[in-house]
Amino acid sequence: MTIQFNDETFRDDYSFHNSDRAIQRFPFPFHEDSYMYSVNMERHKGGPEGSVYEMRFDVDEHYLAEMKDRAMVLAEDPLRCQSLPHMTLAGWDLLELIMVSKSEDYPDLFELHREGSNWRWINRPMGIDQSFVFMDEASLPYGPMEYITRQAQGDFCILDQRDDNLWMDAGMVTTQADWSLDFDIGMNFFEWHAPVPKAHEMGIFVRALKFLLNIQQGSPARRLNWTLTVNPLLDTSPENYHKWGVQKTTLTPENLGRKQHLRVELQTFFRLPRSNALVFPIRCYLIAFEDLVSVPKWGRRLHRVLRDIPDELATYKGFIDNRPMLVDYLSQYDDGAETSPGVWPD
Amino acid sequence: MSAGTDKLAVTVTNIVPLNDLVTRFEFQRSDGGELPTFSGGAHTVVEMRDGDITRLNPYSLMSDPMDQSTYAISVRRDDAGRGGSLFMHNRVRVGDRMVISYPVNLFSLDLRARKHLMIAGGIGITPFIAQIKQLAATGGRFELHYAARSAALASYADELTAHHPNNVSIYHDDQAQAIDLVHLLDGQPLGTHLYVCGPKGMIDWVRAKAADLGWPREAVHYEEFLAPQSGKPFEVKLALSNKVIEVGEHQSLLEAIEAAGVDAPYLCRGGACGQCETDVIGYDGKFIHRDHWLDDEEKASGKKIMPCVSRFEGKTLVLDR
Numbered sequence: 001m002t003i004q005f006n007d008e009t010f011r012d013d014y015s016f017h018n019s020d021r022a023i024q025r026f027p028f029p030f031h032e033d034s035y036m037y038s039v040n041m042e043r044h045k046g047g048p049e050g051s052v053y054e055m056r057f058d059v060d061e062h063y064l065a066e067m068k069d070r071a072m073v074l075a076e077d078p079l080r081c082q083s084l085p086h087m088t089l090a091g092w093d094l095l096e097l098i099m100v101s102k103s104e105d106y107p108d109l110f111e112l113h114r115e116g117s118n119w120r121w122i123n124r125p126m127g128i129d130q131s132f133v134f135m136d137e138a139s140l141p142y143g144p145m146e147y148i149t150r151q152a153q154g155d156f157c158i159l160d161q162r163d164d165n166l167w168m169d170a171g172m173v174t175t176q177a178d179w180s181l182d183f184d185i186g187m188n189f190f191e192w193h194a195p196v197p198k199a200h201e202m203g204i205f206v207r208a209l210k211f212l213l214n215i216q217q218g219s220p221a222r223r224l225n226w227t228l229t230v231n232p233l234l235d236t237s238p239e240n241y242h243k244w245g246v247q248k249t250t251l252t253p254e255n256l257g258r259k260q261h262l263r264v265e266l267q268t269f270f271r272l273p274r275s276n277a278l279v280f281p282i283r284c285y286l287i288a289f290e291d292l293v294s295v296p297k298w299g300r301r302l303h304r305v306l307r308d309i310p311d312e313l314a315t316y317k318g319f320i321d322n323r324p325m326l327v328d329y330l331s332q333y334d335d336g337a338e339t340s341p342g343v344w345p346d
Numbered sequence: 347m348s349a350g351t352d353k354l355a356v357t358v359t360n361i362v363p364l365n366d367l368v369t370r371f372e373f374q375r376s377d378g379g380e381l382p383t384f385s386g387g388a389h390t391v392v393e394m395r396d397g398d399i400t401r402l403n404p405y406s407l408m409s410d411p412m413d414q415s416t417y418a419i420s421v422r423r424d425d426a427g428r429g430g431s432l433f434m435h436n437r438v439r440v441g442d443r444m445v446i447s448y449p450v451n452l453f454s455l456d457l458r459a460r461k462h463l464m465i466a467g468g469i470g471i472t473p474f475i476a477q478i479k480q481l482a483a484t485g486g487r488f489e490l491h492y493a494a495r496s497a498a499l500a501s502y503a504d505e506l507t508a509h510h511p512n513n514v515s516i517y518h519d520d521q522a523q524a525i526d527l528v529h530l531l532d533g534q535p536l537g538t539h540l541y542v543c544g545p546k547g548m549i550d551w552v553r554a555k556a557a558d559l560g561w562p563r564e565a566v567h568y569e570e571f572l573a574p575q576s577g578k579p580f581e582v583k584l585a586l587s588n589k590v591i592e593v594g595e596h597q598s599l600l601e602a603i604e605a606a607g608v609d610a611p612y613l614c615r616g617g618a619c620g621q622c623e624t625d626v627i628g629y630d631g632k633f634i635h636r637d638h639w640l641d642d643e644e645k646a647s648g649k650k651i652m653p654c655v656s657r658f659e660g661k662t663l664v665l666d667r
Contacts, residue, residue: 085458086457086458087457089457135483135484160457160458161454162456163564214613214619214621216450216613217352217382217384217448217449217450218352218382218448219352273382273383273384273385273411273449274383274384274385274411274412274480275385275457276385276387276388276451276454
């Protein structure tokens with residue numbers, strides 16, 4: 001399978017777009033006509049052919065554009081990538097995991113050649129051919145985590161595991177839904193989730209942490225999370241809220257279908273073998289409402305979900321002010337027909 | 347929500363008796379592929395097909411964590427045990443095919459430590475051997491104090507001393523050599539983490555001394571896997587699967603649940619990790635709690651049991667499984 005990479009932007013003129021294939025494989029997150037939190041974990045061991053779940057690290061038509069956007073964010077704000085000193089071994093773990101996975105899953109795009117510690121990595125789409133010594137930081141232009149995550153879509157948090165908790169001790173975070181690595185670095189699982197409404201009372205985090213602490217080597221897991229974003233922005237960070245927050249007020253009934261995007265995060269969890277840390281890749285997929293409603297089931301269901309979602313969640317996810325307009329728009333695509341269970345198009 | 351572990355099909359490639367009690371077993375993947383790397387302190391659960399009984403015993407991996415060709419474990423023969431170690435010693439031969447779990451680490455190094463201070467007793471040396479290989483490869487600073495009954499039973503002591511003469515101290519009980527713990531703990535630089543693995547008495551002693559001396563709880567790490575103990579047979583009703591099972595004298599409750607074809611979560615099988623915690627729906631009798639997981643209040647409540655090591659005596663026990 002050859003991927004045609006899009007020439008597109010996630011800022012300024014917002015030329016980001018999804019092909020028909022990208023629309024059909026979009027990870028629509030609602031398996032029923034309503035939404036509430038759950039620890040919706042499943043094993044990350046492949047999925048339907050061509051779906052975003054098939055490979056360990058999905059590579060799609062947005063790869064090159066996303067990597068360009070990441071480089072721009074880092075040039076303006078180097079603190080989007082941080083690794084505390086004890087996390088270097090975990091960085092090598094992540095580099096190994098991504099290089100091995102991508103070279104096995106996409107042999108036409110990536111190659112990895114290993115002779116003992118002497119490794120050669122070829123990334124064809126990005127035009128990279130790098131020889132280096134595994135575990136020797138001086139042999140790469142960046143630290144191992146930064147090096148490989150400049151070549152991998154999605155954000156990456158590396159969580160150290162100790163004292164029966166997880167600690168946000170390293171990460172590459174440039175495509176986030178309004179949270180900051182620089183603020184959260186060094187925090188534990190309960191500290192960085194403190195702002196989330198309702199879930200604490202529901203005991204969600206205690207159960208989620210217990211699950212995550214027990215994720216073992218060879219048994220990665222995944223879940224979906226979602227929010228809404230006006231304009232196809234990857235970087236909706238608190239650091240740049242002054243730039244993107246105001247764009248939420250530019251929505252009109254006329255431009256909504258084009259500007260309003262459903263933002264879905266495919267979150268995966270892998271135990272890292274050498275460091276015993278846990279890596280938490282957060283891969284962001286965007287889809288404009290006008291593209292989403294081209295799948296009739298999704299249009300009907302998104303209308304019902306947004307119409308009925310509790311106010312606290314609409315506030316936390318940042319669309320409470322625009323909700324009436326969004327529901328109004330989506331109601332055109334909801335004829336009241338029953339929807340089938342599950343996330344897939346009919 | 348059981349996380350579970352994947353399995354590896356391996357072949358026994360080498361069996362090396364070290365002394366009267368301890369034998370090393372080496373495994374390679376049966377399909378010729380590479381084994382996963384792991385972190386020092388990890389264990390694997392070895393499946394033993396012993397007639398009608400399937401035994402699942404955890405053993406620390408003691409090979410080099412970076413070596414993807416071979417895994418090694420060392421098994422101490424326990425003549426009074428339930429038979430797992432005897433099976434390994436008496437029945438397993440080079441060339442046998444076995445199934446082991448992916449590595450699981452419940453005793454990992456705290457990589458923030460400025461120095462790793464390790465205290466081992468007897469067969470408790472095994473996780474430290476892998477940790478020392480990891481630290482030696484990554485430039486970590488460590489110091490090992492290793493107590494054994496006699497020079498003959500001090501497995502790997504010679505090798506450790508030869509490779510790390512400045513970092514390893516050996517103590518032999520039969521020569522009345524003992525670790526001067528107070529002095530040792532008192533002299534450590536700030537940022538030192540303490541690790542202990544060995545008999546229960548040693549773990550309790552080290553933890554208590556460290557607490558007395560004001561060591562932070564987070565800087566003291568220990569691993570104590572209990573072996574399940576034999577006991578009187580008892581009957582259990584599994585409510586979810588609607589089965590009544592008999593737990594034999596030399597069988598653990600967890601093993602009996604598995605033998606009945608009911609999938610139950612587990613990781614350490616030694617009362618430490620909490621994964622197999624099971625709700626009690628009803629009972630008439632008394633629990634024999636042997637785990638480190640439940641607190642005293644939970645043990646007294648009659649609402650929870652850890653089936654990997656704990657047992658029951660009485661008329662009826664109904665579990666939510």
